[in-house]
Amino acid sequence: MRKTILTGVAVCSLLASFTLPALRPQRPADDDKRLAALFDAYWEKNNRLFPLSATSQGDNRYNDQLPNDQTKAYRDTLQAFYQGYLAKLGSFKRAQLSANDKISYDIFQYKLQTELNGLRQNAWLTPFKQFWGLPISFVQLGSGEGAQPFKTVQDYDNWLVRARQFPVWADSAISNFRRGAKAGVVLPRALVVKMIPQAQALVVAEAPKSIFYGPINKLPASFSAADKQRLTTAYQQLILTDIVPTYKKLADFLQNEYLPKARTTTGLADVPGGPELYKFYVKNWTTTDKTPEEIYQTGLAEVKRIRSEMERVKTQVGFKGDLPAFFQYMKTHKQFMPYKTPEEVLTAYRGIQARIMPALPKYFSRQPKSAFEIRQTEAFRAASASAEYNRAAADGSRPGIFYVPILDAATFTTPGMESLFLHEAIPGHHFHISLQQENTALPKFRRFGGYSASSEGWALYTESLGKELGLYTDPYQYMGALSNEIHRAIRLVVDVGMNTKGMTREQAIKYMMDNEAINEQRATAEIERYMAIPGQALSYKIGQLKIQELRDKYKKQLGAKFSLRAFHDEFLKDGIMPLAVLERKMDAWAAAQK
Structure with missing residues (x-):
């Protein structure tokens, strides 16, 4: 599950831009191009909504953004985003699409429906845990060893802008934790006790001792002396006035307020809405x-x-x-x-x-x-x-x-x-x-x-x-x-x-x-x-069993015509997809081998 965030201005901008160009009735032969345009438009907006994901893909246009995904306004934005594209997809006749576009149609429909179902759940009441969430991925980004690039002066400035938005995200996350506690939707105590030292470990008295100082330790030699001095000062200030106080706030909240309310039980069956969420x-x-x-x-x-x-x-x-x-x-x-x-x-x-x-x-x-x-x-x-x-x-x-x-x-x-x-x-x-x-x-x-x-x-x-x-x-x-x-x-x-x-x-x-x-x-x-x-x-195991089942099925069907290398190539050729879509694709491949 992706955890990213949008500023209020960006949310309003996105809401204003959700209306797609009218899809006029055209000949079926044009459907493939129209569908490609729909997918392109979707992905452009998706990367604006999820700039951290864009960064991980190497799309650096949004490297200075850290939208607040902890707000209802952001969730409402996602609701409109997914629902709008699902409606547009419904204007296409799947049977008239090319074979590969049928796969794209099926995956896209599945994705949008799943995202909408996810928004109906109450997972937002537990914003992060010891294994995933922005407080962890933020460190990987800011260390200089992750997806966030630190090669140009602009790269360094992008991180300054992005990182300064972290305190607002953290305040909203704490608010959601509090709302979860009031509703009885709280994390197990065993997890919370692991989250506290993770945050505490990032609280330092001197900026150079912070993992977030990593990019300064690797300032490119090509930077001017003035830029090196400016960035060094700015990163020291960022660490000591924004990042360290935010992690201390998170650690103190988890230790003093949230831990006493954490549950001693283990599974989702023990929280309101848990059984539905687990399904x-x-x-x-x-x-x-x-x-x-x-x-x-x-x-x-x-x-x-x-x-x-x-x-x-x-x-x-x-x-x-x-x-x-x-x-x-x-x-x-x-x-x-x-x-x-x-x-x-x-x-x-x-x-x-x-x-x-x-x-x-x-x-x-x-x-x-x-x-x-x-x-x-x-x-x-x-x-x-x-x-x-x-x-x-x-x-x-x-x-x-x-x-x-x-x-x-x-x-x-x-x-x-x-x-x-x-x-x-x-x-x-x-x-x-x-x-x-x-x-x-x-x-x-x-x-x-x-x-x-x-x-x-x-x-x-x-x-x-x-x-x-x-x-x-x-x-x-x-x-x-x-x-x-x-x-x-x-x-x-x-x-x-x-x-x-x-x-x-x-x-x-x-x-x-x-x-x-x-x-x-x-x-x-x-x-x-x-x-x-x-x-x-x-x-893991459910997917492995399905892949092995398909391999065994085609080996039996094709006999001497079965090639393990060809099976692997076909599996990898079209990328990752839901298992039901995968099986339809692989069945069509096997039929063609005969």
């Missing part, structure tokens, strides 16, 4: 009509299946003891902790990348042009972070980045590193997202859009390609891959369990630790992540 999240994140109970039962079945394969590997390596003991062995034995420094961990991941590169052309004729880097997750957020991928800029100005949280290199364990790299980096997210962005034939809402069930499903599916790509030769790495897969199956059980079956945070942590090789610290961070983003964790 929305399940549909939104999985892009299916599966019920929570169906997903729960799928999770139980997958956990059982994967455990059986784990037992086989345990026997293969000659371990004497039960599966939980094997997990404990993999978590604690020194042979699985060979590193001394974070750089050694990053170097090991670069070695995995080097090993798979020669095999990739056999399974992928489509490979992205975007650059790729492996980096350590920033210290301020590492304790609550999982490994993740941040997309490259479409214009090539920023690489795709695989972030690895390394709290203590000496305790960083090796099993699962190979499958994690396949998932978060290559050929997982980096291939899928970069190829989509690089496909300029797609309308921009598809080039830069995303559906977790498709993208995360693909990333999890690519973990199954390890042996083909020359990995998993070490049984412990394969065991790590199984552990990563069962991790996603466990999510189906604990996410639904916490939100519909009364499973507590502590029970969910125990269930996870009982079924995979994971330590308590990481299991806790994972479970609290699911508490912060209900339903999102369901998308």
Whole structure:
């Protein structure tokens, strides 16, 4: 879910501009061009409404904007925006569109309907959490290491203007937290206690000690002496008068006012409107009509299946003891902790990348042009972070980045590193997202859009390609891959369990630790992540199972005509989309192969 913000002036401007040019009756042959114009107009307004998303795509026109998405006026603006474009879409006859435009039509309709359904929910009463939200993404932007560019004097000035709007956003967020508390819609205490130190860590007495001073530490040599002096002074003032006081205000509010009102319960079933909100999240994140109970039962079945394969590997390596003991062995034995420094961990991941590169052309004729880097997750957020991928800029100005949280290199364990790299980096997210962005034939809402069930499903599916790509030769790495897969199956059980079956945070942590090789610290961070983003964790396994189902179906249908590389190419060709739209597209491809 995107969290961005608009000034009052910009909101009024947008409301005034919602009326589209009249779409006069024309010949069906013109529909493709008219639809393309509609998509272009939509995307222009979308980037004005969501300037942080525009920045992440490399569209730098709005880098000085930080709209206040915490207001009713902003939500009303979105309501009019989505409803207006849904009405315009209804003027087209889908049957008369080209094959690719039919896909665009279906995705666009699905997107608008989903956004409108989301606006009916009360999620705005909990503006941010320990795992996502502007207070976290704001740091990544302002550090100089994220999507916000700091190359020109104008870039530096853009951030000054954008960042000065953060205090207003924070005041509105606090107001919404208070309204939520009055309505009984509050976050679990376990999450709030993690949010407080995140904010406190950004409160410093001296500007140079702030992570937001990063851009000043890297002032380009080409800047004039006058600009360097002006910007240094301005950034010091920004940090000490706007940013630090705002984070202190957030920390103090959470500590003194909100924490005492936080709930001791775990799931959404325990707050007003929670059950309806969870059903929305399940549909939104999985892009299916599966019920929570169906997903729960799928999770139980997958956990059982994967455990059986784990037992086989345990026997293969000659371990004497039960599966939980094997997990404990993999978590604690020194042979699985060979590193001394974070750089050694990053170097090991670069070695995995080097090993798979020669095999990739056999399974992928489509490979992205975007650059790729492996980096350590920033210290301020590492304790609550999982490994993740941040997309490259479409214009090539920023690489795709695989972030690895390394709290203590000496305790960083090796099993699962190979499958994690396949998932978060290559050929997982980096291939899928970069190829989509690089496909300029797609309308921009598809080039830069995303559906977790498709993208995360693909990333999890690519973990199954390890042996083909020359990995998993070490049984412990394969065991790590199984552990990563069962991790996603466990999510189906604990996410639904916490939100519909009364499973507590502590029970969910125990269930996870009982079924995979994971330590308590990481299991806790994972479970609290699911508490912060209900339903999102369901998308991985649901998407992977659908992709594997399609692969198996077409292999059976096509026999000798089936090409795994062609299957992968077709899947990646048109970008990320809801699973129902994806299956229709892939079915048409398979029929054409016959």
